[in-house]
Amino acid sequence: MSNWIEEEKSSLLKSNQNEKPQLSKETIDGDIATLNLGPTHPATHGIFQNILRVDGEKILSSEQTVGYIHRAFEKLAERRPFNQITPITDRLNYCSSPINNIGWEMTVEKLIQAEIPKRVDYMRVIIMELARIADHLVCNSVVGVDTGALTGFTYVFQEREKIYELFEEVCGARLTTNIGRIGGFERDFSPTFHYKLKEFLRTFPKVFNEFDSLLARNRIFMDRTMKAGPISGERALEYGFVGPNLRAAGIDYDVRSMNPYSSYQDFDFIIPVGVNGDTYDRFMVRQEEIRQSLRIIEQAAKNIPEGSFKADLPDFYLPPKEKVYNNMEALIYHFKIVMGETPIPAGEVYHSVEGGNGELGYYLVSDGGRTPYRLQFRRPCFIYYQAYPEMITGSTISDAVLTLSSLNVIAGELDA
Amino acid sequence: MGKIEDLQTINGEGYQLSRLEHVLATARANSVWPLPFATSCCGIEYMATMGSNYDLARFGMERMSFSPRQADLLIVAGTISKKLGPILKKVYEQMAEPKWVLSVGACASSGGIFDTYSVLQGIDRIIPVDVYVPGCPPRPEQIIDGIIRIHELVKNEPLRRRYSEEYKHLLHDHNIETNE
């Protein structure tokens, strides 16, 4: 056992046990104390630490420690063949794994310049928007939980369970989906999927509206969230905010409309924006985005074209199993693909998708080997979480908790 | 650490708990308050387990204790990195006896897919684990399975076990301070 275990890092704990609770001794001036929010504090919903300096309930400054679940994604990606990276991306923003999966696949497709059938695009849109709904539901219901309203959380989680079932129908897993393959999908949507999707589209709005009316116009909730953790649009851009958090600050940057990928240009949807960039705006923007996602899914499900669920990529998409037996060429391809021996062009490519938290980018450098030479993820959480101290300075601990949950900081994405 | 057979042979008690002990242990098993140490993906599945569709409350476990003092069961769900290891250990030390540990998911149990320089290859290196739940992340059904296994352990545990020499050795092996 290495010696880091022996090291006592008592100060990392949520409260320092060896020290009297002193609201005063820290500094001579005023009643200032330090307070450890995290790493195991219930409000962090994941593991990261904020050391707050507080005066009573008021936060004077804060310092963050991250990296508690650093898992070395980027190093890991340098050691895995291209098709084995999809399961790794699952675990980035685990609330919306399919977006990560498909984003990665599209990056590779961009590198090899593959032609993707329209049907695959539409299937991807459906899956990705479902994932976005799942992601936003977690975030917003957790904002509700942090304000003390637990019941809304249980209502929307029942619907989220249905999204899981949909994913399960396509790929066989609930959360870490490993959905899709380079060039398309593993299998076509089954009739059950279509049926369940229809059911979901029918039942979801009602439950969602219930959730909405439990919180959105409740004065207690509005008082709690308005002016909690605000950030201006300009400052948000400086910090590199993206996604709903940037849109809450009033800037309608959305990768889906700016650099449409996967046929997003075909769909009619609006981009909700907020005004002040506070917790209420973030909450409302996410609520509206869920509605827009529903609209997109409806359009996609209605207009989904016939065709193949995969691109014609013999170098990357595994041949059907019957062919592997009967066809020497297919067997060779099969082996080559699994072993990762197919030729990959050298080059570098940046591709971004609108993930649950905003622009999720993949910077892929390939030297033609079986693994990426370098794969860097643009993890939105990691970049915008640095703004947290600035957002909470001057507000109270309660505000800090709400700001944290409404920022939707996902530890997996934060620490990579 | 925690096979049922092991428990029963400790203290030479044989396989039979006394009747009173049995009642008390059963009562205890029905009131295991969890401390969710959820770090990543498995935490989301744990949330789903708490939700309406699987309802952990049926086991009397909806009362989550984020304070280690009040918890009986440490549910470690998600990747534990080496940076986080000492914290996990500290939380375990802060829990009051009797305490159990459920390791949920591949990452917590063995490091899973993350065989990397920064990830702890299984939390059993720093704290004793009672039940392992496989899966990445496990389905709620599997988490409940694990919890039922924990209940089995609790139901068969003599009240004296936590004072036994074997138990002290176990803690000593993991460098865990007692009597904080």
Added chain:
Amino acid sequence: MQSLSNRSKVVSDKPMTFMEKLYLPAILGGMWITFTHLFRKHNTLKYPEQTKAFAPVYRGMHVLKRDEQGRENCTACGLCAVACPAEAITMVANEREKGEEHLYREEKYAEIYEINMLRCIFCGLCEEACPKEAIFLTDRLVPTEYERADFIYGKDKLVESMDYRIDITDRQSTGKRTEK
């Protein structure tokens, strides 16, 4: 900053109305919503008494298939092990000897085939990689265990028994990688 997309809409600028400022309407409305749920049928799966059917393509515990004559399909090519991102599969290949034709379909077979179920992330890449239709993921769940060593599944647990064949026809007939 001007609009970037020309299709944005401000969603959070509605000021509080007088009625909303009074607290009570929203509170009573919220209480009415929760009240209606009081009489709604619960949505809970009473696991373990009740179970839920998983999707036919669910990625659960692996099985090593035998063919119709009861011979093991696996030829120990090692593709599954290479494809495994968690590096959880270990195998040792052996030449089929005379008289063993009824046991193994190909000339080479896996003498040892172990999956570390605690490492496994159930991504399904091994199933895809298998050129011999030997390994499949099924909709069974891996049980929880007390010891880490119990999760190393050897051939005794993985290879299906001829008496209890595991049906994976659903899985194959769901349009997986078939030509349209």
Added chain:
Amino acid sequence: MSDFTLNNETVLERISAHFGDAILSSETPYDLLTLVVEPTRVHDLIKFLKEDEALQISFLTLLGGIHFPDNKGKELGVNYHLHSLIHNFRIRLKIYFSIENPEVDSIVDLYVGANWQERETYDFFGITFKGHPNMTRILNEDDMDYFPMRKEYHLEDATREDKDDRFFGR
């Protein structure tokens, strides 16, 4: 300048007019303007891109390091992905320098959001950013004594016991 449309050619032209000497090479892989720049000038270039009224490339998308151990004298590199939200134009800047003296100017004064990305780059590659307010490790433990993303270091945790690699040549 309202009739100025941003595309790879016009932007390159405009940058060359001001920083002609700093641009070592330029290409457009996958339609993304990529410039290799003199490491000492990159800070000024990014500042120019941000403040130039015509370009308004004022959003830092991504910042990260890269390691080419075989590229003697230019082993380490830093990539900057910048984005002009108004014109929807992306550009990539790259700088290379030697591993002996891995030091570049920090751009935290231009983009606050670069703070952690630069720390992460330091953490992974050991590239020091001059002028950064807090150049310490971010994701790994503070007492780690190597830079894990450099190519020579292992990925695996040495303590893993349950793996047998002999058969697969991984």
Added chain:
Amino acid sequence: MLEKLILVGIIFTISLVIAMYATYFERKVAAWFQDRIGPDRAGPFGLLQPLADGVKMFLKEDFIPRNSDKWLFIMGPGIAMFTSLMTSTIIPWGPDIVTASGNIVLQVADFDIGILFILGVVSVGVYGIMIGGWASNNKFSLFGAIRASSQMISYELAMGISVITIVMMTGSLSLRDITEAQHGMNWNIFYQPLAFVIFFVCSLAELNRAPFDLAECESELIGGYHTEYGSMKLGFFLFAEYVGMFISSAVISILFFGGYNFPGMDMVEGNTLAVLGVVALFVKIFFFIFVIMWIRWTLPRFRFDQLMHLGWKTLIPLALINLLVTGLVIAFTSGWFN
């Protein structure tokens, strides 16, 4: 004297049993609101769940943090439990039971000061939380303690003022007199709806229940004042909360909903009346316990400064206006201005 002792014993037991089963009921109610089942594996319908919890807490390691003030650490939950049980002494549980040897009064003590006693005891109840939170030697506990105590002190004022209107209408502080004055359907809620709302909100705040559960909100303060408590000491704190809930519901029923009065009570008499009266009171109590739980599982909680604003800037002025209006009305109707 003996019957008083028996009565004390019965009330004590009932309070404890109700507090125990309130925990079970809370879990069930939460489950029903959330489309779940709730505890159902400990005994039939999970009915033994509170017992299991009790046994668990009793057998848990009795833990005192190393750096805490041991003496006060133990005293905290004790005070909380004691004060919440003490209030039950002056609740009139029902009409007199008639026996051969005289009437048995279903009230432990009918003080002249009645409702003031409750306010007094409640104001002392703050010490349990305060001392417990301070002695735990944990910053979160301290925050919880400070929040709880300032909240309870602030809301006591509005609570007291809203009660005064009832006292003015009845002309007595005694709870029995107040109950008797509401004979039949002459309940105070019809005359004093505003006072009821204020009193109800304030009792939620005094109980530290949602939406005023800032002292123990887990998303901010982990467990608040009881973060460091485990085993039976935690049990005492939780118990005190539920006993408090029971007593508050009783006080609300008595002050505003006629106590043991029920419609059509004139049609019965004697011991039937007594039994029905007790039943009526308990029905009301259970209803209010349910409402308190209902609120908890519906509403988000306040922020601390908003809570203070609500108390000082909304409820106290409202209560004062209510007091003034009530006074004027009483003055007019009793002909002081003639």
Added chain:
Amino acid sequence: MSIEILVYILGGLTVGSALMVVLSKHPIRSVMYLILTFFLISANYIMLNAQFVAIVNMMVYAGAIMVLFLFVLMLLNLSKENEPKSSLLVKIASALAGGSLLLVLVAAIKDIVVLQVAEKVTDNASGLVQNLGHLLFTKYVLPFEVSSILFIAAIVGAVLLAKRESQIIE
């Protein structure tokens, strides 16, 4: 007679806990003992049939004033260590002074002749709410109103005093 004994015990306890207020080293314990003393004094009031004063005593002293003390102690976190110590000389001198004061007072009290005690003390109802209220709002209505002004002055003063001149934010 049992009530007599009860009264004496109560008196003894009151003195004992009052002594503990002065003797406890730990300020928080002093506060706790003082609260106990107030409770015991309230009990004395009840024995004197002054129920209303008893409960008001409890509410005002134990429920409000002592909470303030506890609050201040918690906020300033005055533990045993930083309690300033008096010199022995001061202690001896004050003990002497206190003792002689007690002596003089007790000697004086001993000589008191109680001239007149109410006739029918057994059903003395002067401590009941009705009497007190009547007196308070007739005979003593002016002092009552003046005391409310005193209160407001005290509140304003306290708020002004305790308010920080400027919030410290670094």
Added chain:
Amino acid sequence: MILATVFESGVSIQFYLILATVLFVIGALGVMTRRNSIILLMCIELMLNAANLLLVAFSSYFGKADGQIFVFFIMVVAAAEATVGLSILVMAYRNARTVDVGIFNKLKG
């Protein structure tokens, strides 16, 4: 309801006189010996309470409620004293980081 009271017993008013005196002296002793100004304030409260006790005792023994009315006024004074005193203390603590009574000597200037 009137509880059993002292009047049914033989406790004379002298007892309460002495009790109040002792409490008063204890309070005075505390003021003299302790240097923690918060405890000083507490001792003053104790002395005020001794006076209250005496007032109530006289009022009860003489069957006149006036004494109890004075108790209320004393309580008002005590409460006002405590709030103002404590806020002065907090203020002084902020400046001097101590609650020793000695700091008030510095006010002499």
